Amino acid sequence: MKLVYILAVGALAGCTAPEPPSGAQLFAENCTACHGVDGAGTGWVAAGLKRKPANLTTLSARNGGAFPMERVLSTIDGFHRNPKFETAMPEFGSWFEGPMDQIELDGVMTPVPQPLLAVAEYLQTLQVE
Numbered sequence: 001m002k003l004v005y006i007l008a009v010g011a012l013a014g015c016t017a018p019e020p021p022s023g024a025q026l027f028a029e030n031c032t033a034c035h036g037v038d039g040a041g042t043g044w045v046a047a048g049l050k051r052k053p054a055n056l057t058t059l060s061a062r063n064g065g066a067f068p069m070e071r072v073l074s075t076i077d078g079f080h081r082n083p084k085f086e087t088a089m090p091e092f093g094s095w096f097e098g099p100m101d102q103i104e105l106d107g108v109m110t111p112v113p114q115p116l117l118a119v120a121e122y123l124q125t126l127q128v129e
């Protein structure tokens with residue numbers, strides 16, 4: 001009887017094991033308060049910040065049409081930021097840890113945690129011309 005119970009619980013856990021959150025979900029949960037639901041920088045706490053949250057829909061446009069993947073990753077992560085970067089934005093490195101994917105950055109294969117990459121790839125989908 002006990003064994004049946006354990007098997008049943010195991011099966012249930014297997015069915016309901018959570019999918020890793022998508023980039024869109026991670027963005028909605030962690031970024032929209034400042035950057036806005038559309039990423040344009042007008043979230044509900046933006047007005048109270050000394051420096052306005054960046055418009056995340058113009059990252060490519062402001063970079064000659066190419067999505068600045070490396071800068072975006074390291075800005076979110078906190079690994080490398082412009083020295084004058086507004087400290088209001090949390091460093092998400094330890095929140096977005098996870099299994100590593102290898103992506104090419106400036107011609108070098110670089111390991112990037114999947115949640116961090118998922119958010120950056122989601123931002124890529126928000127870019128306007």
Ligand code: HEC
Binds near residue numbers: 027049054056076092
């Ligand atoms: C507490 C407010 C806040 C939160 C939360 C926040 N940010 Fe920011 N973010 C800012 C501010 C303010 C800036 C502009 C900083 C500056 O220019 O000094 C910024 C800048 C950025 C930039 C740099 C844009 C550029 O033009 O180079 C990126 C990328 C970014 N945020 C992504 C994110 C992502 C992704 C999240 C969620 C995981 C997030 N931010 C959460 C406030 C926030």
